[in-house]
Amino acid sequence: MMTDGWSWFVIILVTLNILAMVWLLLATSKSKGADEADTTGHTWDGIKEYNNPLPRWWLWLFVITIVFSVVYLYLYPGMGSFKGSLDWTQSSQYEQEVALNRAKQDAYFAEFADLSISELAENDKAMATGRRLFLNNCATCHGSNGQGAKGFPNLRDDDWLYGDSPQTIVQTLNNGRAGLMPDLGLPNSSVAILARYVQGLAGQEVTEHVQQKGKSLFAVCTSCHGPEGKGNQALGAPNLTDNIWLYGSTAQEIEVILANGVQGNMPSFNTLLSQNEIKLLAAYVVSLGGG
Amino acid sequence: MKHETIEKNTGLMGVLIALVISVAGFAEIVPLMFQAQTTQPMEGIEPFPALQLAGRDVYVKEGCYNCHSQMVRPFVSESLRYGPPVEAGETVYGRPFQWGSKRTGPDLARVGGRYTDEWHLAHLINPRDLVPESNMPGYPWLLDKYVDGELVERKMRTLKWLGHPYSDAQIDEAASVTEGASEMEALIAYLQYLGLANNGRRQQ
Numbered sequence: 001m002m003t004d005g006w007s008w009f010v011i012i013l014v015t016l017n018i019l020a021m022v023w024l025l026l027a028t029s030k031s032k033g034a035d036e037a038d039t040t041g042h043t044w045d046g047i048k049e050y051n052n053p054l055p056r057w058w059l060w061l062f063v064i065t066i067v068f069s070v071v072y073l074y075l076y077p078g079m080g081s082f083k084g085s086l087d088w089t090q091s092s093q094y095e096q097e098v099a100l101n102r103a104k105q106d107a108y109f110a111e112f113a114d115l116s117i118s119e120l121a122e123n124d125k126a127m128a129t130g131r132r133l134f135l136n137n138c139a140t141c142h143g144s145n146g147q148g149a150k151g152f153p154n155l156r157d158d159d160w161l162y163g164d165s166p167q168t169i170v171q172t173l174n175n176g177r178a179g180l181m182p183d184l185g186l187p188n189s190s191v192a193i194l195a196r197y198v199q200g201l202a203g204q205e206v207t208e209h210v211q212q213k214g215k216s217l218f219a220v221c222t223s224c225h226g227p228e229g230k231g232n233q234a235l236g237a238p239n240l241t242d243n244i245w246l247y248g249s250t251a252q253e254i255e256v257i258l259a260n261g262v263q264g265n266m267p268s269f270n271t272l273l274s275q276n277e278i279k280l281l282a283a284y285v286v287s288l289g290g291g
Numbered sequence: 292m293k294h295e296t297i298e299k300n301t302g303l304m305g306v307l308i309a310l311v312i313s314v315a316g317f318a319e320i321v322p323l324m325f326q327a328q329t330t331q332p333m334e335g336i337e338p339f340p341a342l343q344l345a346g347r348d349v350y351v352k353e354g355c356y357n358c359h360s361q362m363v364r365p366f367v368s369e370s371l372r373y374g375p376p377v378e379a380g381e382t383v384y385g386r387p388f389q390w391g392s393k394r395t396g397p398d399l400a401r402v403g404g405r406y407t408d409e410w411h412l413a414h415l416i417n418p419r420d421l422v423p424e425s426n427m428p429g430y431p432w433l434l435d436k437y438v439d440g441e442l443v444e445r446k447m448r449t450l451k452w453l454g455h456p457y458s459d460a461q462i463d464e465a466a467s468v469t470e471g472a473s474e475m476e477a478l479i480a481y482l483q484y485l486g487l488a489n490n491g492r493r494q495q
Binding site for chain 1: 295314318325370371404405
C-alpha cells in the first residue's frame with residue numbers, strides 16, 4: 001500500500017492539475033463580444049490571424065473530461081490511497097470473474113457427471129470440449145491429432161506404454177509418468193549388434209550372427225522388456241516386437257538409445273486441470289481410437 | 292499570463308511543455324518506483340541462478356521477447372491457459388523485465404515445468420518436429436555456442452552491487468557451474484525456471 005507521503009504527493013498533484021485545467025479553460029474562453037475581431041498582430045500577405053476563443057463544442061469537450069475525471073476519482077481508486085466509493089479493485093474483479101466462470105463450468109460439467117469415460121467418448125458434445133482441452137494442453141507434445149512425434153507417443157496407434165484402460169489414462173493424466181531406459185554401459189560393438197537384434201524382434205531381417213550374439217546380449221533387457229521383448233506396462237517398458245517405434249526404427253537411432261539411455265517424461269496435470277476436465281480428456285484419448 | 296508571452300519566449304514555452312507532459316508521469320509512475328509492492332520480491336522469488344541467468348541473456352539475445360510475452364494478465368481466459376496472473380513482485384529481478392506486449396507465440400511466464408527438457412531441446416532445434424502447425428523459427432545453432440562462465444560471474448557481481456541478494460558462494464561458483472554449458476542448455480534451464488515460484492493451482 002502507498003505510504004502517506006506518496007499518497008499526499010499524488011492527491012496534491014492531481015488536484016492542482018485539475019484546478020489548473022479549470023483555470024486554463026476559464027482564462028482562454030472569455031467571450032470578447034460578437035463583433036470584436038481581435039487579431040494576434042500576425043499578417044501574411046495581408047491575411048490576419050484572429051485571436052478567437054475556443055469554439056463552444058471544443059470547450060464543452062474539455063468541460064466534460066474534467067467533470068468525468070472528478071466523478072471517476074470519486075468512484076474509483078486514483079487519489080493516492082483513497083479507495084474510491086465503489087471499493088473496486090482489480091483483484092476483486094478478477095476473483096469475481098473466476099468465480100463466475102467456475103460456476104458456469106460446474107453447471108456445464110454436471111451433465112457429464114453420471115457418464116462413464118467410455119460413454120463420454122461416444123458423446124459428441126463432450127468430445128467437442130475434450131478436443132479443445134486436448135489442443136490447449138496435450139497437442140504441443142502429442143500433436144493436434146494425437147499423432148505424436150519422435151519421443152512423444154502416438155495416441156492413435158495400438159501401442160500403449162502404460163496401458164489403455166480409462167483408469168490408467170486418468171492416472172497418467174493426474175500423476176504424469178516418468179519412464180527411464182538406463183544407459184547400459186555396453187561397448188560400441190555390442191551396442192551395434194543389440195540394436196540390430198532389437199530390429200529383428202520387430203520383424204526386420206537380421207543376420208545369423210546378430211541373432212546368436214544378440215540373444216545373449218538381450219538378457220540384460222529382459223528385466224524390463226520381458227524375455228520375448230513384449231514390454232511391461234507396469235514399468236512403461238515398450239513392446240519391442242510390434243514395429244511401432246517411439247524413438248525411430250533405424251539401427252542408428254536404436255544405437256543412440258542403447259548407448260545413452262533415454263528418459264520419457266509426461267508431466268502431471270492434476271494441478272493444472274480439474275478432475276472434470278481430466279475425465280473428459282481421458283475420454284477424448286479413448287475416442288482417438290488407439291486399441 | 293498571456294499566451295503571447297509564452298509563444299514569444301521559446302525557453303519558457305519549453306519548460307512549461309515539459310512540465311505539462313510530465314504531470315501524469317509524476318503522479319502515476321514516480322510513486323511506483325518507491326512502492327514495496329513493485330520493488331520488493333514476492334515470497335519465494337529469488338534472483339536467477341547462474342545458468343538460468345546465462346539463459347536469460349540468450350533469451351534476450353535471440354529476441355524471444357519479440358514473439359513471447361511473460362505477463363499473464365488478470366483475466367479468466369488467461370488464467371485458464373497460463374495460470375495465475377503475474378504480479379509485480381515476481382519480476383523484480385528482471386533487469387529489464389521481459390513482460391513484453393507481443394504474442395505471436397504463447398505467454399511464457401509460467402512455462403517452467405510444463406514441458407520436459409527433451410521437449411524443449413527438440414522444439415528449439417526445429418519446432419515443426421513436434422508441432423507441425425508452428426511458425427516459430429528453429430534455433431539449432433544454440434547447441435554449438437557456449438556460455439562464458441567468467442562473464443556470468445561478473446554479471447552476478449554487478450547485479451549484487453545493484454541489490455540482487457546473491458551469496459558470495461553463488462558468485463564464486465558461477466563460472467564453474469556455467470562453464471562449458473551450451474547456450475541451448477542455459478536457455479532451457481531458464482525456461483524451466485520461469486514461474487515456478489508462483490505456479491500454483493490454475494484457476495478453474
